[in-house]
Amino acid sequence: MTAQAQRPINVAQTRDAVPISSRVHWIGALDPTLRTFDIILKTANGTTYNAYLVRGQDGVAVIDTVKEKFSDEFFQRLESVANYDDIRVIVLNHLEPDHTGALPELMRRAPHARLYISHKAQRMLKGLLKQESFDFTPVTTNDTVSLGDCTLRFLNTPYLHWPDTQCTYLEEEAILFSGDAFGCHFCDPRLFNDLVGDFRFSFEYYYAHIMRPFREHVLAALELIEPLHLKIIAPTHGPILRDQPARYVARFRELTEPRLKKESTDKTLLVFYLSSYGNTAKMAEAVYAGASEIEGVRVSLYDLEGGAVEPFVDLIEDAEGIALGTPTINGDATKAMWDLLSSLVVINLQGKVGAVFGSYGWSGEAVGMLEDRLRGLKVRVPVPGIRVKLIPTEEELEACRQFGRQLAEIMTDKQKPKVIDFEDL
Amino acid sequence: MAKAQVTFADIGETVTVSAGTRIIEVSEKVNAGLVYGCREGDCGTCIMQVLDGWENLSQPSVLEEKVLRDNNVGRHCRLACQAQILGGSVTVKPA
Numbered sequence: 469m470t471a472q473a474q475r476p477i478n479v480a481q482t483r484d485a486v487p488i489s490s491r492v493h494w495i496g497a498l499d500p501t502l503r504t505f506d507i508i509l510k511t512a513n514g515t516t517y518n519a520y521l522v523r524g525q526d527g528v529a530v531i532d533t534v535k536e537k538f539s540d541e542f543f544q545r546l547e548s549v550a551n552y553d554d555i556r557v558i559v560l561n562h563l564e565p566d567h568t569g570a571l572p573e574l575m576r577r578a579p580h581a582r583l584y585i586s587h588k589a590q591r592m593l594k595g596l597l598k599q600e601s602f603d604f605t606p607v608t609t610n611d612t613v614s615l616g617d618c619t620l621r622f623l624n625t626p627y628l629h630w631p632d633t634q635c636t637y638l639e640e641e642a643i644l645f646s647g648d649a650f651g652c653h654f655c656d657p658r659l660f661n662d663l664v665g666d667f668r669f670s671f672e673y674y675y676a677h678i679m680r681p682f683r684e685h686v687l688a689a690l691e692l693i694e695p696l697h698l699k700i701i702a703p704t705h706g707p708i709l710r711d712q713p714a715r716y717v718a719r720f721r722e723l724t725e726p727r728l729k730k731e732s733t734d735k736t737l738l739v740f741y742l743s744s745y746g747n748t749a750k751m752a753e754a755v756y757a758g759a760s761e762i763e764g765v766r767v768s769l770y771d772l773e774g775g776a777v778e779p780f781v782d783l784i785e786d787a788e789g790i791a792l793g794t795p796t797i798n799g800d801a802t803k804a805m806w807d808l809l810s811s812l813v814v815i816n817l818q819g820k821v822g823a824v825f826g827s828y829g830w831s832g833e834a835v836g837m838l839e840d841r842l843r844g845l846k847v848r849v850p851v852p853g854i855r856v857k858l859i860p861t862e863e864e865l866e867a868c869r870q871f872g873r874q875l876a877e878i879m880t881d882k883q884k885p886k887v888i889d890f891e892d893l
Numbered sequence: 894m895a896k897a898q899v900t901f902a903d904i905g906e907t908v909t910v911s912a913g914t915r916i917i918e919v920s921e922k923v924n925a926g927l928v929y930g931c932r933e934g935d936c937g938t939c940i941m942q943v944l945d946g947w948e949n950l951s952q953p954s955v956l957e958e959k960v961l962r963d964n965n966v967g968r969h970c971r972l973a974c975q976a977q978i979l980g981g982s983v984t985v986k987p988a
Contacts, residue, residue, distance in 0.1 A: 587965040591935075608965060624965075631937075819903075819926050848924045850904065883905070887898075890910040893922040 480657035483544040485521060488660075488700060488708055489641045491618055493521045495530070495545035497538035500655045509677055512670075514655035517542075517566055518704050520645055521549060522638060524615020527556035530581070531620075531636055531645045532704055536569030543570070543577075555581040557613055559620065561647035562633040563592040567704055572597060584613060586624055589632035607634070609692065623692045625649065627685035629678045635693065642699040648678060649689065650716050651703030662711035670706065671716070675723050681816050686724050693717055727782040734766040735879045737821075738783055739872075741793030742772045742802045747827035747859055752793040754865040755825060758872025759791075765876040772804045777811045784812060789821035789879045790847075791872070794834045796826065801834035809841050822847035823875050825854040825868060832857070850878050897978040901925035902944055902986040912980050916941065916950075917973040926987045932974045937964045939973040946983030950976045 477486055480500070485493035500514035517534035519542060528550045534542040555578035560568060563585070575581065583604035585593060590606055607613075607622040614620075623635040628649045636645040652674040656664035679686050694717060701709040701716060709716050730736070737759050741752035749771070756769040770780070784790055794805045822842040824835045835853040842849050851874050856864050877883045895912035899919050903926040908919050917939055920927040930938035934956050943950065947969055953961065957975045970988050 587963055588937075590963045591937075606963075606965075818928065843924070846928050848904070848926060850924050878904075881905070885905045885907065887907045887909070888923070890908050890914065890919060890922070893908070 477659065478657045479659055483541060483548070485545045485549040486659060488520070488702065488710070489643060491523050491641055492638065492643060492702075493523075493545075493549050494659060494702075494708065495519050495521050495542060495549070497534045497541040498655055498657060499535070499538065502653075502655075505653050509653060509674070511653040511655075515653040515705050516655050516659075518651075518702065518706075518708070519567075519570075520702055521546060522615065522618065522620070523550065523554075524618040526614070526616030527580075528554040529557035529559060529613075529615060529620060530555055530574065530578075531559045532561055532567045532647070533570035533574055535566045539570040539573060543573075552577045553580060557582060557584060557615065557620070559584045559636050559645070560589065560593075561636060561645060561704065562586075562630050563589050563596055564630060564648075565596075567647075568596055584620075584622070586622075586626070586632050586634040588626060589634075592632055623689070625685070625689035625692065627682040628689050629682055635689070637696060642697045644693065644696060644698055644701050644713075646693075646701050646703045648704055649686075650701050650709060650720065651705035652707075654706040656707065659708055660711070661707040661709045664707045667707055671719070672723075674705075675720070677814060679720075679723075680814050683724050683816060686720060690717065690721055690724070694721075726786045728786060730786060732766060734764055735789070735876075736783075736787040737765050737767045737789040737791065737876060737879060738780075738787045739767065739769045739791045739793070740772050740780070740805070740808065741770070742795065742804055743793070743827075744795055744797070745827075747856065748793045748795050748825070750860055750865065751825050751827060751854065751856060751868045752791075754860075754868035755791055755793070755872035755875075758869030759876040760872075762873055762876035762880060762882065764880040764882075767872075767876070772808060777808055780808060781811050781815060784817075784820075785815040787820065789823070789875055791823045791825065791875060792838055792842075793824070794826045794838065796828040796830075796832045796834035799831055799833050801826075801837050805838065809838070809845070812845060818846040820847050821875060821879055822849050823851050823853065823871065824849075825856075825871065827856045827858060827860065829858060851875055895980055897949065897980045898982040899978050900945075900982065900984040901927075902984055907982075910978060913977050915974060916971075916976050916978065916983075916985060920973055927973045927985070928987070929974055934960060934972055934975045937961075937972070940964060940966055940970050940988040941973045941976075941985045942967070942988045943969045943971055943976075944984040944986060946981055949979055949981040949983045951979055
């Protein structure tokens with residue numbers, strides 16, 4: 469790290485590019501007053517849209533741009549270190565509007581530039597530029613583009629956090645332009661992680677809401693990133709990580725680990741219920757009892773009325789199955805059950821088994837509604853839900869026990885391979 | 894009407910269907926792990942791997958070929974929303 473780079477710079481007071489290494493400048497923009505990002509993320513002190521310029525012997529590369537309303541700031545910074553005619557390469561690590569807002573104008577101003585994007589970004593680009601034909605090069609892991617004395621190498625890292633996401637590694641400087649990975653919504657005009665305020669909460673919050681649903685993809689990306697020699701990680705939001713960048717990679721690895729360590733190798737089935745008069749509770753106990761008979765499944769029973777949602781989300785993340793029991797009230801499922809389901813968007817549910825049951829008085833819509841929601845969350849719902857009019861009979865409770873057994877057998881692959889006719893479905 | 898069989902390897906279920914049925918229609922009914930988005934051959938969400946019976950599926954259209962190419966998929970992958978089973982049997986799983 470150079471002495472110049474270590475000196476605190478207040479970016480808010482200048483529209484100049486900021487050097488981050490001998491070949492690379494930051495040409496992004498600050499958005500300190502933003503308080504909510506993408507409707508869902510709180511941003512206590514705003515965010516930054518980081519974009520970078522790499523100068524090589526044979527020309528210049530621009531890596532990502534900024535949100536459209538910050539274009540002036542971006543172009544002023546760019547012009548402070550390069551001419552548009554020098555730009556040969558534009559890399560978009562992903563195409564969300566906060567990084568591509570200035571792209572159409574940049575392409576207009578830089579006629580010699582060629583666009584490099586991931587394969588999955590192609591259709592997004594079409595939607596973004598609203599043009600039928602444009603020139604670009606789709607790239608994937610280990611494809612490279614040379615600027616003479618330096619090389620940009622691409623890493624295909626889908627779902628960090630959109631399908632089109634990639635990272636770009638500047639080999640000669642050991643800088644990883646990581647897109648949204650290792651970023652956070654934290655605005656501080658001193659830019660570098662060794663100079664800015666304490667942003668640990670933002671880093672963790674960003675991971676929890678943006679990266680956590682894509683845990684498997686984060687692990688796949690880490691396989692590509694961990695072997696790299698890293699002097700700097702340059703994400704698209706938040707501080708540039710030049711002090712111990714490997715610590716942030718290691719933290720991502722830790723965050724992908726299950727929140728709660730499994731205590732056995734058994735499959736986990738979680739039975740959640742809410743009950744106004746004890747009828748859905750009786751059904752839940754029967755489902756629990758039936759599932760508990762099957763070897764290889766560890767079943768837990770929870771009354772949602774007595775629990776906070778967050779710990780349940782952690783449990784569900786590592787479970788193989790969930791069964792939800794709710795009465796129907798005013799033609800709907802209960803609010804606490806909807807609250808639980810709406811909290812599950814931060815985790816990946818694909819491939820888990822789900823099931824629904826419940827007692828009802830008049831119409832009984834809740835079971836079907838929750839089944840639809842589970843399917844919407846990519847949960848498999850292999851056993852049709854059980855609805856019981858008011859108080860369950862012994863036969864109906866036996867059906868609930870059988871329902872539990874069936875779920876547990878599906879989770880442990882004990883059910884016999886089935887051959888069915890489409891007409892019977 | 895001619896019949897065919899589609900097996901979803903991830904859930905161990907085989908479904909007898911009329912020839913010409915799109916795989917996504919069956920997958921949806923049996924809750925297999927194939928997920929879908931647009932169902933119009935545009936988004937690439939329903940990409941599946943064909944483990945067996947590749948030859949029993951309809952030929953990919955130019956549009957499907959383009960989506961598969963854009964998504965850089967591996968060999969023997971198809972879009973479940975576009976591929977129709979024409980006869981015999983086919984085994985698929987989520988890609």
